[in-house]
Amino acid sequence: MDRILTATWGLPGGHTLAVYRSHGGYGALAKALAMTPEAIVDQVKAANLRGRGGAGFPCGVKWGFLPKDLAKPRYLVVNADEGEPGTFKDRAILEKDPHRLLEGILITAYALKVETAYVYLRGEFGQPGQSLTEAIGEATQAGYLGTNILGSGYSLEIVLHYGAGAYICGEETALLESIEGKPGKPRPKPPFPAVVGLFGCPTIINNVETLACIPTIIERGGEWFHKLGRERDGGTKIYGVSGHVKRPGLYEAPLGLSLRTLVYDLGGGIRDDRPLKAVIPGGVSCVPLKPDEIDVTMDFASMTAAGTMLGTAGAIVMDVTTCMVRMATRIARFYHHESCGQCTPCREGSGWILRILEEIEAGRGSPEDLDLLVDICNHIQGNTICAFGDALAMPIRGYVTKFESEFLRHLEKGGCPFPAW
Numbered sequence: 001m002d003r004i005l006t007a008t009w010g011l012p013g014g015h016t017l018a019v020y021r022s023h024g025g026y027g028a029l030a031k032a033l034a035m036t037p038e039a040i041v042d043q044v045k046a047a048n049l050r051g052r053g054g055a056g057f058p059c060g061v062k063w064g065f066l067p068k069d070l071a072k073p074r075y076l077v078v079n080a081d082e083g084e085p086g087t088f089k090d091r092a093i094l095e096k097d098p099h100r101l102l103e104g105i106l107i108t109a110y111a112l113k114v115e116t117a118y119v120y121l122r123g124e125f126g127q128p129g130q131s132l133t134e135a136i137g138e139a140t141q142a143g144y145l146g147t148n149i150l151g152s153g154y155s156l157e158i159v160l161h162y163g164a165g166a167y168i169c170g171e172e173t174a175l176l177e178s179i180e181g182k183p184g185k186p187r188p189k190p191p192f193p194a195v196v197g198l199f200g201c202p203t204i205i206n207n208v209e210t211l212a213c214i215p216t217i218i219e220r221g222g223e224w225f226h227k228l229g230r231e232r233d234g235g236t237k238i239y240g241v242s243g244h245v246k247r248p249g250l251y252e253a254p255l256g257l258s259l260r261t262l263v264y265d266l267g268g269g270i271r272d273d274r275p276l277k278a279v280i281p282g283g284v285s286c287v288p289l290k291p292d293e294i295d296v297t298m299d300f301a302s303m304t305a306a307g308t309m310l311g312t313a314g315a316i317v318m319d320v321t322t323c324m325v326r327m328a329t330r331i332a333r334f335y336h337h338e339s340c341g342q343c344t345p346c347r348e349g350s351g352w353i354l355r356i357l358e359e360i361e362a363g364r365g366s367p368e369d370l371d372l373l374v375d376i377c378n379h380i381q382g383n384t385i386c387a388f389g390d391a392l393a394m395p396i397r398g399y400v401t402k403f404e405s406e407f408l409r410h411l412e413k414g415g416c417p418f419p420a421w
Contacts (some may be wrong), residue, residue, distance in 0.1 A: 004216050004228075004236050005209070006252045009096045015131055017138040020099035026144050028215035032107040033152040035218075040111035044214065046222030048234035052089075053079055053170075053207030054283065054311045055387075056233075056300040063112060065194035066202050075203040076109045076117040078211060079175060083122055083167040084283035085334065087314035089238040090208035092250055094121075094128035097212070098135035102158070104211035106145065107218055109156050112204055116157050120175050123165040133160065167338035171386045172205040174340065185340045186386035209238060229255035233299040240314035241267040244274070244322070256302075259294045263317055274319040278402075282311025284331050285391035287398035288318075308398070323418035324406050328399040329357040335392040343384040349376050350392055357396075360407055363415035370407055373400050 007023055008014040017025070032040055045060030066074060078101070082090040093101055109117050121129050136158055139145040147155045161179050163169045169178045173187035176198050197203025213235055217225045226234035233255040239262055242248045246268030253266070259281060263269070270276055278288040281298065287308040289296070296306045303310040318327065336350035353376055359365040377393035377400075384390070400407060409417055 003252055005093070005100070005212055005238055006097075006250070008100075009092070015096055015098055015135070017099055017135070017142060020097065024219070025099055025215075026103055026139075026142075028219040029103050029106050029144060030150055032110060032218050033150055033154060037111045037113060040107065040218065043217055043222040044111075047213075047217045047225040048222075048229070048232060049210065049213055049217065049225070050233055050300060051207055052209035052213070052237070052312070054084065054285075054309075056310065059206065059210055062194070062206075063108075063204055065192065066112060066204065067195060070202060072201045073116070073199075074112055074114045075198045075201055076105065076112060076114045077172075077175065077179070077198060077203055077205045078105060078117065078119040078208060079170065079172065079205055080125070080128075080208050081120050081122045081163050081170045081175060082125075082208070083165075083170050083338075084285065084312055084314065085331075086242060086280060086283045086316040087240060087312040088242075089240055089250055089312065089314065091125060091128050092238070093208050093212050094125065095131050098132045099139065100212045100215060101132070101208055102135055102139050102145065104214035105158065106149070106156060107214050108204075108206065108211055110154055114204075115155060116159065118159045118161055118179055118198070120169070120179060121160060121162050123163045125162075129160065129162065136160075166340075167334075168340045168386075168388060171388065174386070175205065176203065183340070185342045186388070188385055230297075230299050232301060237298070237313055239266070239298065240312070241317060242314070243317035244271045244319040245269065245317045246271055256297045256299045259289070259296050259298055259315065262298065262315055263294065267315075267317065270317065270319050272319075274321065276317070277320045277322050278318045278324065280316040280318075280395075281308055281313070283314050284316070284334070285309070285395060286311045287395050288324075288402065290402060309394075321418065323361075323416055324399055324403040325357065325361050325410055326416065326418070326421070328396055329354070329361050331395060331399075332357050332392065335388070339388065343389060345380045345383045346389040346392070349380040349389070352376055353392070353396055360410050361416055363410055363413060365411060367408060367411060370400050370404060373397070 049059040050056040169184040174184040178184040193203045251266045276291045332354040336354045341347045377397040380389045381393040
């Protein structure tokens with residue numbers, strides 16, 4: 001398969017305008033400016049492009065939620081607040097091919113009749129932000145961005161906004177609150193951002209990788225892009241694999257790649273040829289899969305049927321030396337630290353889960369604590385304003401139920417039976 005999203009990665013000067021143009025860059029923009037906005041939206045719908053930020057909502061359908069005749073400005077917001085542990089694809093796009101993202105922003109903004117787009121960058125993204133800033137300068141000087149783009153009469157301003165390192169601001173309404181200068185706390189929905197978003201105006205929020213797909217969809221056509229993937233999941237995907245593998249990294253492949261293929265073929269297999277213990281398929285908010293569960297295709301529906309999620313497709317591989325209690329504890333510590341504190345089940349439940357897990361890891365507590373952990377998770381899930389609570393509850397419950405014997409072993413031995421990391 002020809003590389004699409006990663007075509008210029010690794011080339012000398014691959015992040016520059018010159019290299020991007022040498023690979024046909026901004027040709028899709030010129031084509032889009034000769035199309036009607038409605039025709040562009042139709043192509044994105046035909047592509048069956050689903051959001052690459054984790055939720056997997058159909059992109060073209062989301063665009064269609066914008067009110068048709070509301071007399072307010074419209075905004076496009078790019079979610080570049082990549083904070084999910086185990087996920088590093090958006091950072092690579094920003095660093096290695098920022099012009100692809102810019103072209104995607106430009107086409108999307110034109111299709112949605114947007115005149116101002118915001119890119120919300122994770123606060124720690126120093127180099128990615130610098131790369132994008134330089135690309136904006138190059139694109140502006142070349143006439144691809146700014147006033148009267150390519151003589152079309154269409155103009156767009158792109159504003160970069162840095163967050164302050166809060167994971168919760170990856171949630172789209174918390175992100176909007178942050179841009180507006182407020183604490184990053186999710187908003188109750190409805191109303192949804194497409195109707196009442198940034199500054200009270202209609203707003204579409206898309207992930208970096210999602211928008212990076214747009215130029216190819218316009219260049220090659222929605223149906224062509226759709227056929228690269230599966231029936232309900234069009235296109236290619238940037239898969240990440242990290243942890244106990246021989247070749248960690250990012251790999252572009254069609255949506256529907258087998259998880260086993262990602263781990264053992266692209267990732268090179270388990271380091272030191274040790275047995276596999278578990279794989280987190282798409283960031284730490286996903287339920288881990290055991291070795292006998294990894295013959296599953298990495299698309300949204302198949303992962304849901306397997307009892308987990310595709311998420312960001314950033315797989316974390318763990319061999320038999322991994323303590324699953326310690327892993328669950330670290331995940332719980334992360335979520336407890338990152339909770340915005342707005343919802344009682346999440347605010348109090350995350351700390352309660354962490355304290356119980358720390359006790360079990362130290363060999364204290366009782367077997368009844370396992371039932372208590374599951375009960376707490378059940379009371380968190382579905383009872384918070386945003387999906388943050390679910391992102392904590394679902395994996396923790398998965399660790400407890402799938403690796404119950406390992407939790408009990410800690411209690412029986414009076415401590416962790418695994419060596420320190």
